[in-house]
Amino acid sequence: MVAEVRQRIDQLDQSDELGEFRGRFVSDASGINYLDGNSLGRLSHDARAAILAAIDDEWGEELIRGWEHWTELSSQLGDVLGSELLGAAPGQVVVSDSTSVNLYKTILAALSLVPNRRALLVDANDFPTDRYILEGIAAAHGLELRLMATAMNDPISVDDFAPYLDDDVALVVVSQVNYRSGALNDLARIAYTVHSVGGMLVADLSHSVGAIPIALDDGDVDFAVGCTYKYLNGGPGSPAFLYARARLQSELTQPIWGWFSAADQFQMGPRYEPAPGIARFLVGTPPVLQLQALKGALGVVCDAGIERLRSKSIAQTQLALELFDAYLAPEGFRLASPREVAQRGGHLTFEHPDALAFSHSLFVDHRVLVDYRVPERIRFAPSPLYTSFAQVYEGVMALREVATR
Ligand SMILES: Cc1ncc(COP(=O)(O)O)c(C=O)c1O
Known part of the structure; x- marks a missing residue:
């Protein structure tokens, strides 16, 4: 045998x-x-070569002139991720910050669209940071956090949602693949269910990106976030990605008004004006060496x-x-x-x-x-x-x- x-x-x-x-x-x-x-x-050898080249040729030689191309990296990599792995048309994904920070930004941005709704919903078996970020937002903004009881080893069913959904639900946070069980949730079905009560879906793709084909645009998902150091091999501390539907972007206000998210960043204007499009989700100076490593690593995934x-x-x-x-x-x-x-x-x-x-x-x-x-x-x-x-x-x-x- x-x-x-x-x-x-x-x-x-x-x-x-x-x-x-x-x-x-x-x-x-x-x-x-x-x-x-x-x-x-x-x-990967490509990630290693990319980070070494970024150190020697860019930081070492270009010095500050490197910003002429470094500022584009977050959106360029976002578009590669969108087209190759996320099923997202250009202009809807950026790479920045951590998944936790991106959750914070997207949840509050989503809430800015439905200011009269007071309930936030999350799978009680979801990854801790997803639950904690929601818990913190609920506490700070006087909202109600609903922890949805689900089976620990199985995908979430539409029936799991039923007791928690009503017209007070502003948004639901769900991981496409559960970090513990590996259970795969049907995002398009969940989006449909949540939209039927007027709520929005924020998906955590940390354990699905690079592992399974994802269809954010076709699945009608509103927002998504995820890690790049897992199946994408971006390395420890590799920045996360954030997706926001194009049709929502112009109405969204994200909560961290850093200068990289401003229109006309180098005008140094007296008041904050958000950049048009997905760039409004950026915050401050990105980790360029990590972005370059991710660019190398992502090339290997895309080749496969x-x-x-x-x-x-x-x-x-x-x-x-x-x-x-x-x-x-x-x-x-x-x-x-x-x-x-x-x-x-x-x-x-x-x-x-x-x-x-x-x-x-x-x-x-x-x-x-x-x-x-x-x-x-x-x-x-x-x-x-x-x-x-x-x-x-x-x-x-x-x-x-x-x-x-
Ligand atoms: C599902 C999920 N979401 C979020 C995170 C945390 O992301 P970060 O540490 O980049 O904020 C992890 C980390 O393992 C995760 O598995």
């Missing part, structure tokens, strides 16, 4: 169209089997193409699931992700009372790097750009070994 499985895995690696992309990433000295690309993606990435990701998580059923379920693990492939993003989550200890042993004894999430869960995240099918197999078998010793 094991020999047969190994043979099949070797064939999968040999016929892998994306196999050559592994060579576009810097290998770590100790040969880690890295199954944590949904937390922090690996360093999101359709090919998704199909390899599906093949890898299906393989992991098959191995889970054969080798981990008998050892007391439970699947904490949807079984149905159409309901999953790029990672699987395994539940076990000893998950924390196992995640440590995996690294110490097998050089397999996964991450642990409360309660009692291990996230298992192959990244199709640099994870081989053999590494998926070895990761599951290492977990079995630490659980059975």
